[in-house]
Amino acid sequence: MTSALLFFTELTQAPSKAQRELLTLAARFDSATVALTGDISEEATGIVGSYGIGRILQAPAGDGFQDHEVGVLDAAVQTVNPQIVLLANDSFHREVAARVAARREVGIITDAIDVSADRTVTKDELAGAYTARVNPVADLVLVTVKPNSVEDAPAGGESAAVVEPLEVAAYASRLQVVGREEKPASGRPSLGEARIVVSGGRGVDGDFSPVEDLADALGAAVGASRAATDAGWIDHDFQVGQTGTTVSPQLYISAGISGAIQQKAGMQTSKYIVAVNKDEDAPIFEIADFGIIGDLKQILPQAAEEIRRRQS
Amino acid sequence: MSDASSTPLTILVLVKHVPDAQFDRHIDQSTLRMDRSESILSELDEYAVEAALAIAEERGGPKAGNQVIAATMGGPKAVGSIKKALQMGATSGLHLNDETLAGSDATATSRALAALVKYAGNVDLVVTGMASTDAETAVVPAQLAERLEFAALTNASRVEFDSAASALTISRDHGSESLKLSASFPAVLSVTDQANEPRYPNFRGIMAAKKKKTEEVTAADLGLDASAVGAAGSGTEVVSAEARPARTAGTVITDNGQAGIALVNYLAEQKLI
Ligand SMILES: Cc1cc2nc3c(=O)[nH]c(=O)nc-3n(C[C@H](O)[C@H](O)[C@H](O)COP(=O)(O)OP(=O)(O)OC[C@H]3O[C@@H](n4cnc5c(N)ncnc54)[C@H](O)[C@@H]3O)c2cc1C
Numbered sequence: 006m007t008s009a010l011l012f013f014t015e016l017t018q019a020p021s022k023a024q025r026e027l028l029t030l031a032a033r034f035d036s037a038t039v040a041l042t043g044d045i046s047e048e049a050t051g052i053v054g055s056y057g058i059g060r061i062l063q064a065p066a067g068d069g070f071q072d073h074e075v076g077v078l079d080a081a082v083q084t085v086n087p088q089i090v091l092l093a094n095d096s097f098h099r100e101v102a103a104r105v106a107a108r109r110e111v112g113i114i115t116d117a118i119d120v121s122a123d124r125t126v127t128k129d130e131l132a133g134a135y136t137a138r139v140n141p142v143a144d145l146v147l148v149t150v151k152p153n154s155v156e157d158a159p160a161g162g163e164s165a166a167v168v169e170p171l172e173v174a175a176y177a178s179r180l181q182v183v184g185r186e187e188k189p190a191s192g193r194p195s196l197g198e199a200r201i202v203v204s205g206g207r208g209v210d211g212d213f214s215p216v217e218d219l220a221d222a223l224g225a226a227v228g229a230s231r232a233a234t235d236a237g238w239i240d241h242d243f244q245v246g247q248t249g250t251t252v253s254p255q256l257y258i259s260a261g262i263s264g265a266i267q268q269k270a271g272m273q274t275s276k277y278i279v280a281v282n283k284d285e286d287a288p289i290f291e292i293a294d295f296g297i298i299g300d301l302k303q304i305l306p307q308a309a310e311e312i313r314r315r316q317s
Numbered sequence: 318m319s320d321a322s323s324t325p326l327t328i329l330v331l332v333k334h335v336p337d338a339q340f341d342r343h344i345d346q347s348t349l350r351m352d353r354s355e356s357i358l359s360e361l362d363e364y365a366v367e368a369a370l371a372i373a374e375e376r377g378g379p380k381a382g383n384q385v386i387a388a389t390m391g392g393p394k395a396v397g398s399i400k401k402a403l404q405m406g407a408t409s410g411l412h413l414n415d416e417t418l419a420g421s422d423a424t425a426t427s428r429a430l431a432a433l434v435k436y437a438g439n440v441d442l443v444v445t446g447m448a449s450t451d452a453e454t455a456v457v458p459a460q461l462a463e464r465l466e467f468a469a470l471t472n473a474s475r476v477e478f479d480s481a482a483s484a485l486t487i488s489r490d491h492g493s494e495s496l497k498l499s500a501s502f503p504a505v506l507s508v509t510d511q512a513n514e515p516r517y518p519n520f521r522g523i524m525a526a527k528k529k530k531t532e533e534v535t536a537a538d539l540g541l542d543a544s545a546v547g548a549a550g551s552g553t554e555v556v557s558a559e560a561r562p563a564r565t566a567g568t569v570i571t572d573n574g575q576a577g578i579a580l581v582n583y584l585a586e587q588k589l590i
């Protein structure tokens with residue numbers, strides 16, 4: 006019997022695409038439980054149930070930063086006694102997993118792209134240049150899974166999951182949250198989860214509108230190189246690469262980006278890569294499935310218009 | 318001036334010696350470990366060294382007794398990364414060099430590094446990079462904070478040091494929010510490449526580094542049992558590592574005025590739209 010525990014910090018609405026992928030993975034084990042901080046909607050309990058997952062352990066949301074979540078996950082681990090814990094791959098969830106792994110003196114595996122029922126984890130190494138298989142050696146392992154790694158497939162459970170309260174001891178935090186600011190929402194898909202990403206670099210020369218316009222025609226997320234974020238043309242949140250977001254979409258369109266190592270580190274596992282660059286020697290062409298030598302300011306608007314023409 | 322602001326600080330900055338990403342990096346198929354022959358100070362740890370030096374300077378720098386210890390865990394050549402940190406301005410080096418440590422996963426690495434921090438003694442602040450460019454786990458700083466019971470100020474894109482209050486305030490991203498977190502010492506601080514602009518070693522720094530001391534220690538010196546480190550102390554085991562087939566260049570066309578249409582045709586052929 007192998008039991009899995011999933012950890013979420015947000016389930017007030019229907020589960021996100023990445024959360025559904027985690028539910029799909031958890032359903033591969035003999036039993037699975039969700040641990041949650043914060044409120045849960047009725048819709049979400051129904052959807053969790055549809056993956057054949059019957060139990061949700063719910064703790065209140067924390068008002069500090071991370072210490073509460075570490076305590077909740079640790080308490081859930083002790084309640085459920087799972088052999089595997091699955092979490093999102095973003096820095097917050099990685100760190101929660103890492104801290105619980107240190108407390109329990111067990112392993113943590115990040116950047117997973119698949120997990121099998123015998124707990125063998127497939128993961129990216131060296132920015133996707135290698136694919137490694139890693140096994141846990143202890144009775145427990147914590148794994149953070151990259152979005153877009155598995156096909157979302159509800160197992161077909163019929164009843165909604167049952168929500169039980171989870172008791173957690175009060176914690177003393179060593180830090181204070183002294184500022185909290187909501188970032189403006191773009192209305193586009195989130196960069197890490199999107200099926201298509203259109204990214205712009207220094208070549209956009211201060212004007213992201215051709216990139217945004219093509220993204221909107223494709224229903225895609227917008228990305229950027231560090232040259233573009235450093236120049237202040239777009240927020241750092243949109244940066245793709247070693248020190249930005251790692252993406253692995255079906256399609257990555259790179260426009261006005263040379264293809265430096267640190268940029269490639271964040272996008273080279275994309276299924277298809279299309280590059281638009283006016284320099285025929287740009288390294289990005291070495292990894293592009295389809296390359297266009299030309300001016301993005303001409304090509305992107307023309308493509309966006311053509312897509313809209315075909316859609317109508 | 319309050320007492321706190323005149324007490325010299327002991328800052329330990331963690332630098333990792335990693336394979337240079339400018340070259341092709343390999344995983345050795347017989348050991349399943351990385352080929353470390355062409356290694357350098359991790360590019361992302363330069364930001365950590367800069368942050369550590371800047372905080373020490375706010376307190377009056379080395380002249381006022383502030384120490385910045387550049388520490389690493391790695392084979393004999395890892396001393397090269399310490400040397401670079403000393404040239405940038407760190408005051409001394411600490412090298413955990415022991416064959417038994419090879420093959421440590423994140424949990425074993427943080428166990429050894431926590432022991433190293435304790436060995437250094439009375440450390441107020443541990444500064445790290447956001448991720449090592451070889452393991453890329455970005456979890457060692459959080460694990461260290463947990464083990465040492467220090468505040469975890471991680472992934473800082475901005476660092477402000479209030480010397481009088483001995484408190485740090487950082488900015489970090491958290492999903493759709495941007496947060497400011499504040500803590501006093503002891504703390505672990507990990508910094509991103511947005512936090513600062515690392516200085517280059519200058520001639521004086523390079524000369525001064527020759528006189529600085531680096532202490533070499535083994536796992537046993539830290540009281541670590543051989544079963545607690547390396548592959549034996551790890552919670553995970555790598556069973557295979559296969560190189561992905563290298564991406565190759567596909568079709569490249571030159572815009573003749575209709576390339577936008579050609580792009581859409583390509584997407585349609587691949588069933589991407
Ligand atoms: C520690 C560290 C971390 C880093 N992390 C990242 C990261 O996460 N992500 C990242 O992207 N970079 C990162 N970088 C920076 C990286 O090394 C490159 O400097 C950066 O990716 C370059 O961005 P770019 O390709 O937009 O700019 P450039 O290299 O200047 O390339 C611009 C390209 O646009 C083309 N161009 C110009 N005008 C047009 C036009 N009108 N139409 C079409 N093409 C045009 C040019 O031919 C050129 O190829 C990092 C660097 C360091 C040191």
Ligand SMILES: Nc1ncnc2c1ncn2[C@@H]1O[C@H](COP(=O)(O)O)[C@@H](O)[C@H]1O
Pocket residue numbers: 331332333334359361362365388389390391423426444445446447448449450452453454455456457458
């Ligand atoms: N072997 C090591 N020696 C020194 N510092 C390390 C080592 N491993 C990790 N670190 C530090 O921890 C940070 C994050 O590493 P990681 O969790 O491996 O991505 C790095 O930027 C370093 O500052």
